[in-house]
Amino acid sequence: MKALLRRSRSEAGYTILEMSVVMLVMSMVTVIFLTVLASIQGTLGRVTARSDSNDQARLAVEELDREIRSGNVLYDPNLSGSSHPWSDDSTHGIYPGMSLLVYTQTNADTRFPGNQCVQWRIEDEQLQRRSWSVNWRTDGIVSGFRLVAERILNRTPASDQTKWVKAFTLDPAAVFGNRIVNITILANGSTSLGQTVRIQESVTGRNTEYGYPNNICTDIPPY
Numbered sequence: 001m002k003a004l005l006r007r008s009r010s011e012a013g014y015t016i017l018e019m020s021v022v023m024l025v026m027s028m029v030t031v032i033f034l035t036v037l038a039s040i041q042g043t044l045g046r047v048t049a050r051s052d053s054n055d056q057a058r059l060a061v062e063e064l065d066r067e068i069r070s071g072n073v074l075y076d077p078n079l080s081g082s083s084h085p086w087s088d089d090s091t092h093g094i095y096p097g098m099s100l101l102v103y104t105q106t107n108a109d110t111r112f113p114g115n116q117c118v119q120w121r122i123e124d125e126q127l128q129r130r131s132w133s134v135n136w137r138t139d140g141i142v143s144g145f146r147l148v149a150e151r152i153l154n155r156t157p158a159s160d161q162t163k164w165v166k167a168f169t170l171d172p173a174a175v176f177g178n179r180i181v182n183i184t185i186l187a188n189g190s191t192s193l194g195q196t197v198r199i200q201e202s203v204t205g206r207n208t209e210y211g212y213p214n215n216i217c218t219d220i221p222p223y
Helices: 002-009 016-069
Strands: 071-074 099-104 116-123 126-132 146-150 168-170 180-187 197-204
Touching: 016 071, 016 099, 016 146, 016 180, 016 197
Parallel strands: none
Antiparallel strands: 071 099, 099 116, 116 126, 126 146, 168 180, 180 197
């Protein structure tokens, strides 16, 4: 005890060995702390990216679901050729399986006109939507494309169409009368942190056999 008191009252410092041991211990504690912190941050980043991806995919599917369920005419999104501009116009980002056209009456009581042609496309990793009146040439009612959801990766990589995942297909079963749209949405909030989310859903439109000509939306406004 007296030895400790004498040392505490003296002006002598710690030895090099003692300082080295202290610095080594502090370095080890710092490394462990930073490793744990980096692990927590990485996990949080992946969870956040996953949640964001789910949110984007859900936003896309929810809006599609509403419009398709109220759809009176559903156009085949996989047709190609100049006679099918709603599904095949690569100049404006319209590719078979990456665009969908529906004549729908969703929210018909609150919007004008009640029945509209609604078109979706996947362009620049975005799901975009526009609509128009069947009389757009006279009433001028045509909306531009607006963003529905972003970081949609169905057209990734952009340079290799063989790897694209079609977002829209009609169920081929004749018994359903071309009234079921199969939707596949790929979304990723951060490709460096999280895995791509894949959401698939089949949505049935209204009975399209009565009262609506199947060419009602084939007059496509300019993009």
